[in-house]
Amino acid sequence: MPVASDALGSAFQDPPLDSSRMFRSIMNAIAWPGVIKKVDTLSVPPEPLTAVTADCLLTLVDFDTPVWLDHRARTDEVSAYLRFHAGCPIVDAPERAAFAVIADPQSMPSLAVFAQGTAEYPDRSATVIVQTGALSSDEGVTFRGPGIASRRVFSAAGISETVWADIERNHQGFPLGVDVIFSGPNCLAACPRSVGIAVSETV
Amino acid sequence: MTSTVGDNGQTDGYNFAYLNEQTKRMIRRAILKAIAIPGYQVPFASREMPMPYGWGTGGVQVTAAILTPEDTLKVIDQGADDTTNAVSIRKFFTKTANVPTTTHTGDASVIQTRHRIPEQELREDQVLVYQVPIPEPLRFLEPRETETRKMHALSEYGLMHVKLYEDIARHGHIATTYAYPVSVSDRYVMDPSPTPKFDNPKMDSMPALQLFGAGREKRIYAVPPYTKVKSLDFEDHPFEVQRWSEPCALCGARDTFLDEVILDDEGGRMFCCSDTDACEARQQAGSPDDLLDQAS
Amino acid sequence: MYVAVKGGEKAIEAAHKLNAEDRRGSERYPELSLGQISEQLTLAVDRVMTEGSLYDRELAALAIKQARGDLIEAIFLIRASRTTLPRFGSSLPLETGKMSVRRRISATFKDLPGGQILGPTFDYQHRLLDHDLAGPSDLEPADTAPVDVDQEMPRVLDLLGAQGLMEPPSGQNTDHGDSPGDLTTEPLEFPASRDVRLQNLARGDEGFLLALGYSTQRGYARNHAFAGEIRLGEVSVEIVPEELGFAIDIGEITVSECEMVNQFKGSKKAPPQFTRGYGLAFGHCERKVMAMALVDRALRAEELGEDLIAPAQDEEFVLSHSDNVQATGFVEHLKLPHYVDFQSELELVRRMRAEASAPSEAAE
Numbered sequence: 013m014p015v016a017s018d019a020l021g022s023a024f025q026d027p028p029l030d031s032s033r034m035f036r037s038i039m040n041a042i043a044w045p046g047v048i049k050k051v052d053t054l055s056v057p058p059e060p061l062t063a064v065t066a067d068c069l070l071t072l073v074d075f076d077t078p079v080w081l082d083h084r085a086r087t088d089e090v091s092a093y094l095r096f097h098a099g100c101p102i103v104d105a106p107e108r109a110a111f112a113v114i115a116d117p118q119s120m121p122s123l124a125v126f127a128q129g130t131a132e133y134p135d136r137s138a139t140v141i142v143q144t145g146a147l148s149s150d151e152g153v154t155f156r157g158p159g160i161a162s163r164r165v166f167s168a169a170g171i172s173e174t175v176w177a178d179i180e181r182n183h184q185g186f187p188l189g190v191d192v193i194f195s196g197p198n199c200l201a202a203c204p205r206s207v208g209i210a211v212s213e214t215v
Numbered sequence: 216m217t218s219t220v221g222d223n224g225q226t227d228g229y230n231f232a233y234l235n236e237q238t239k240r241m242i243r244r245a246i247l248k249a250i251a252i253p254g255y256q257v258p259f260a261s262r263e264m265p266m267p268y269g270w271g272t273g274g275v276q277v278t279a280a281i282l283t284p285e286d287t288l289k290v291i292d293q294g295a296d297d298t299t300n301a302v303s304i305r306k307f308f309t310k311t312a313n314v315p316t317t318t319h320t321g322d323a324s325v326i327q328t329r330h331r332i333p334e335q336e337l338r339e340d341q342v343l344v345y346q347v348p349i350p351e352p353l354r355f356l357e358p359r360e361t362e363t364r365k366m367h368a369l370s371e372y373g374l375m376h377v378k379l380y381e382d383i384a385r386h387g388h389i390a391t392t393y394a395y396p397v398s399v400s401d402r403y404v405m406d407p408s409p410t411p412k413f414d415n416p417k418m419d420s421m422p423a424l425q426l427f428g429a430g431r432e433k434r435i436y437a438v439p440p441y442t443k444v445k446s447l448d449f450e451d452h453p454f455e456v457q458r459w460s461e462p463c464a465l466c467g468a469r470d471t472f473l474d475e476v477i478l479d480d481e482g483g484r485m486f487c488c489s490d491t492d493a494c495e496a497r498q499q500a501g502s503p504d505d506l507l508d509q510a511s
Numbered sequence: 512m513y514v515a516v517k518g519g520e521k522a523i524e525a526a527h528k529l530n531a532e533d534r535r536g537s538e539r540y541p542e543l544s545l546g547q548i549s550e551q552l553t554l555a556v557d558r559v560m561t562e563g564s565l566y567d568r569e570l571a572a573l574a575i576k577q578a579r580g581d582l583i584e585a586i587f588l589i590r591a592s593r594t595t596l597p598r599f600g601s602s603l604p605l606e607t608g609k610m611s612v613r614r615r616i617s618a619t620f621k622d623l624p625g626g627q628i629l630g631p632t633f634d635y636q637h638r639l640l641d642h643d644l645a646g647p648s649d650l651e652p653a654d655t656a657p658v659d660v661d662q663e664m665p666r667v668l669d670l671l672g673a674q675g676l677m678e679p680p681s682g683q684n685t686d687h688g689d690s691p692g693d694l695t696t697e698p699l700e701f702p703a704s705r706d707v708r709l710q711n712l713a714r715g716d717e718g719f720l721l722a723l724g725y726s727t728q729r730g731y732a733r734n735h736a737f738a739g740e741i742r743l744g745e746v747s748v749e750i751v752p753e754e755l756g757f758a759i760d761i762g763e764i765t766v767s768e769c770e771m772v773n774q775f776k777g778s779k780k781a782p783p784q785f786t787r788g789y790g791l792a793f794g795h796c797e798r799k800v801m802a803m804a805l806v807d808r809a810l811r812a813e814e815l816g817e818d819l820i821a822p823a824q825d826e827e828f829v830l831s832h833s834d835n836v837q838a839t840g841f842v843e844h845l846k847l848p849h850y851v852d853f854q855s856e857l858e859l860v861r862r863m864r865a866e867a868s869a870p871s872e873a874a875e
Contacts, residue, residue: 028231028239032283035243039281042250043424043439072247074240076696110244131368135248135257158253158400159439161420187402191251204251206400206439235595241696258698263590268840270847293851300847302519330851348841359827361701386863392855411855431837433698457858474850475857489851 022056023070023097030054034071041202042191046155046166048147048201055097058089060115065141065195066093072139073100073111080109080126080138084116106138112190114142117170123182126190134187137205145169147196157183157207166201168194173211180209232279233311238262242280242435246426249437254399255367256350256434264430271304272430274327274346278308281342281426282325288316289323294331294472294489301329320492330393332414334471334493337423339440345408347429350436352396352406372404375447383452392457398445399438407444413456413472418444463488466497534579548572557765557794558582562835563589564695564714566764566793583716587836593695601690603749603758607742607768607791608666614743617667619772625664630743631795667740668770668787677772677785701827702813708830712806713792715833717799723823724805731821732809735774736788743767743795767792769800773808778816786815 024030037049053063055070073079078101079094091102103109106125114120120142129137145168152167153176171194182189182205189205203209230236238260245259264272282288288308292301296318304327305316317323320333329346337343349355353363356374366372375396382390389395395412399405407418408427418425418438425438438444448454462469464485471493473486488494535542549556549572559571563586571589578584614630617623629635671677692707699707712720727734745765749758769790777783788808790800809823822828832838 027236029284031236031239032231032281033285035239036281036283039243039246039250039424042247043437072240072244074237076241077244132364133258134252134255135245137248139244139247158442159250161441187252187255191247206251206253229595233595235597237598238594258700260694260696260698262594262695263587263836264594265591267587267843268837269842269844270840272840293848297519298848299519299523302523306520306523329847330849348844359701360831361827387866390859390863392859393852409849409852411851413855431841457855472851473854475854489854 020096021058021066021093023066024054027070030067031071034067037200038068038071038193038202041193041200042204043159045157045159045203045207046149046164046201048149048166048196048199050199053198058087058093060084060087060143061090061093061113062143062195062197064198064200065113065115065143068141068193068195068200069094069100069111069113070098073098075099075101077110078103078108080104080106080112082112082114082116082120085113085143109138112138112140114140117142117144117175118172120175122178123190123192124178128185128188128190131188134189137188138190139193140190141193141195142168142171143195144171145196147194147199147201154210155203155207156210159204160207166203168196168201176209176211179203180211183208229311231284231312232282232308233265234262234276234279238276239280242276245435246277246280246437249426249435250424250439252403253438253442254397254403254405254436256405256429256436258433259435261430261433266303266307268431269348270300271327271329271346273428273432273435274329274344274430275304275307275428276430277344277426277428277435278325278327279312281344282308282312282314284312284314286314286324287322288314289318289320289326289492290316290328291326291331291333291490291492292329294333294474295491297491318492319496330409330411331472331489332410332417334468334488334490335496336417337421339422341423343421343423343425345410345425345427347406347408347427347434348431349394350406350427350429350432350434352394352404367403370402372398375404376449379447380449383449388452389448389454395454396447398447400442401445404447405436405438405444411457411472412446412454415444415446415454416456420444459486461486463494463497466494468494468497530579534577543576545569545572545576548575554795555580555582555585557792557796558717558799559585559589560794561792561796561799562586562714562716563593565589565593583835583839587839590836598696600750600752601693602761603751605746605748605766605791607746607766608664608669610664610742610744610746610766610768611763612664612742612744615664615740616738616742617740618738619667619740623667623670632797664742666770668772671739671772671785675784678775678781678787680787699830701830703826703830705807705811708810708826709789709791709803709807711830711833712790712803715803716835716838717796717802719833719835719838720802720806721798723809723829724802726821727805727809727823732812732817732824734786734788734805734808736805736808737772738801739770739772739787741767741769741797741801743797765794767794767796767800769797769804771801771804771808775815780816786811 037051041049051064053067055063055066057066080103094100107127112126126138129135148167149165152165155164155166186205191204194201241260245257249257264275290301290305292298308314309316320335325342327344351363353366356378357363379389393411394406394409395415397405397407407415420441422440424440427436446454459473463473465487468488472489474489476485478484549568555575556568556571559574559582560566574585574588577588612628615628668677692704694707694710745763747760747763749760751758771788773786773788775784775786788804790803792799806823810826812819812824
């Protein structure tokens with residue numbers, strides 16, 4: 013287990029190799045919506061940022077990508093950690109963010125507040141990383157869409173039905189909309205905008 | 216601290232997989248958006264690579280961005296592992312990323328290709344990276360990016376159907392034989408790269424992730440696993456693939472894409488598999504006749 | 512058996528060696544040193560730095576040597592090397608008004624503050640082969656300039672601007688806030704802002720811009736250009752490091768600059784006045800900056816409400832095809848095997864011919 017070396021926590025030891033492996037996990041998560049990927053985390057970020065979230069950010073963000081932090085994640089320590097290790101700007105306006113971190117999914121804003129992309133450039137949209145409890149494929153909502161042969165069951169502890177309804181509303185705007193990464197304990201999964209959600213469906 | 220693979224004398228002073236980390240992050244972000252919006256071409260700030268534009272720089276940048284040290288790489292050009300450009304790209308990654316390479320489709324975790332999809336069905340744990348020269352399927356109907364971008368935004372693909380229908384009116388069938396346009400997940404019309412239309416059906420619901428890189432044109436796009444990919448056609452003129460009247464002269468296959476080889480200047484010719492790995496595997500597995508018997 | 516493009520690995524290795532042999536040439540002659548190239552083939556080095564987007568004479572000289580004098584190949588080598596370099600930020604705008612001028616001419620005014628300085632140029636030389644150069648040559652020292660080159664030299668277009676006859680510089684259509692756009696970090700998008708357009712032209716192929724600029728003079732979007740000012744000299748490059756918060760000088764570079772003065776009849780929005788086209792390049796690239804200024808002005812047609820009638824005014828056409836590294840790559844990629852695509856076409860053509868001949872045979 014890596015140990016924080018100083019007040020600023022620690023990041024990757026070997027960025028090219030560490031981030032290549034982490035990216036592959038994230039890429040597979042987006043390509044296989046709802047499939048849970050185990051992650052051997054490497055960073056030691058300040059709370060409430062989890063190591064999985066921090067590894068995601070260290071892999072994807074830099075000074076070209078403004079990051080928005082929710083009320084719980086937005087501590088001086090987290091801001092300082094991200095600025096120091098990733099060099100990313102921290103922004104107040106959610107619509108300006110390329111990446112958003114939700115540490116408190118109970119009071120999560122609607123995904124509609126984030127950049128949705130435009131009809132001509134739907135890629136100019138945010139990626140939202142939501143820190144959750146345990147991820148499970150045994151029960152929960154049903155995913156359908158690209159990356160899924162027929163359907164896939166998924167749940168993330170702490171994600172309410174209201175949030176799932178919001179994620180489905182996000183899907184309705186396809187090809188606009190944001191892409192969601194669920195950052196669980198030592199694991200991650202994703203729900204890109206292309207995926208439709210059925211909440212009440214029984215398996 | 217950066218990891219060069221220099222410790223074992225393989226790469227001198229270059230970052231893992233050549234690109235610097237900032238560039239890789241930019242490409243990786245584009246790849247994620249491409250997967251999230253299947254078939255949509257994501258603009259990315261393609262870099263100058265140490266091989267010429269038009270020679271696979273898009274595919275090389277995508278491969279460089281997704282490669283991990285645990286990967287095994289296969290590179291094919293026109294279906295073959297031993298063509299000069301495939302050799303050159305494979306050497307580039309051996310040198311800059313020190314990853315093992317293979318010619319066996321089944322042993323590869325990442326396959327970079329130019330103009331073919333392997334005959335052997337790909338698996339869920341594989342990624343297929345295409346080199347793309349002109350990513351815009353509408354480009355030869357409308358040269359302006361500003362116009363084609365609007366057409367994609369509005370799903371306005373009438374022009375493409377008109378073009379295909381004009382073929383039918385003139386020739387009795389659609390005269391596009393490669394780079395045959397497809398519709399991805401019922402939304403974006405996409406160029407499959409100059410693969411023969413023979414390969415189009417393999418793209419539909421493929422278990423492997425498909426990534427497309429166009430370096431000179433600065434676009435990345437993707438087809439996630441198990442995604443609907445439909446070749447454009449008409450009810451009265453359904454899509455069909457090429458067929459050959461004779462089998463591969465080397466392995467006897469009747470269900471593969473065949474290259475024509477000119478034997479003399481008197482019209483003598485033979486046909487053999489374009490996918491050299493699949494062909495060799497068949498040859499090793501048994502005589503052509505045995506295989507034909509098994510197939511029937 | 513068919514081996515034409517197989518056995519690739521050995522063939523590639525042999526090709527590299529053959530190319531190296533041809534590069535070296537006969538060993539009867541001493542090998543070129545980088546100093547010889549950077550000092551004696553200066554204009555080649557300047558072009559490679561400009562279109563390669565990297566100010567480094569020694570690397571450019573190395574690229575020219577390695578490329579056997581093929582400048583597009585050398586530009587490609589520089590670009591590929593540039594890809595691996597980290598990026599620290601953007602400089603402040605160069606103050607070319609404060610240039611240490613070595614050459615400065617205006618075709619619009621006979622005399623002007625600071626004077627005309629002819630400087631190093633081929634312009635008034637008779638293009639007669641100088642057979643004395645076939646061997647070692649003796650240099651006669653040049654006379655020193657009759658004017659004080661240290662005095663302030665206001666730019667000609669600013670002088671016109673002070674009288675209200677010249678439009679203000681149009682950097683205003685920049686979408687990028689304080690720092691200029693950079694098409695090496697963000698893909699080109701249409702319509703492009705002028706900063707990105709100028710960057711594209713500065714990196715663009717000299718021959719391509721020359722032909723386009725020439726076409727405007729021959730009536731394809733004629734815009735009545737005058738060489739308001741061309742200057743060559745050294746300017747300071749300044750950056751503001753985050754941690755300091757004030758500008759520091761990081762060195763001097765040589766640049767060529769051209770400001771064209773063009774007629775403008777006026778529109779509903781603007782009164783008749785002169786308009787400008789701009790060109791800037793590393794080193795001494797006079798033909799390049801003049802052509803660039805003509806094309807820059809032509810590309811402003813839409814902004815100035817002019818009719819779009821000619822290739823030089825077509826932003827997508829010009830900016831998409833100006834880059835010689837992209838162009839040469841794609842043209843030359845036709846050397847790569849295309850037998851899978853060709854096989855598909857072959858099959859189709861045979862089938863169509865068979866279908867075409869079938870009915871006529873039946874009719875006979």
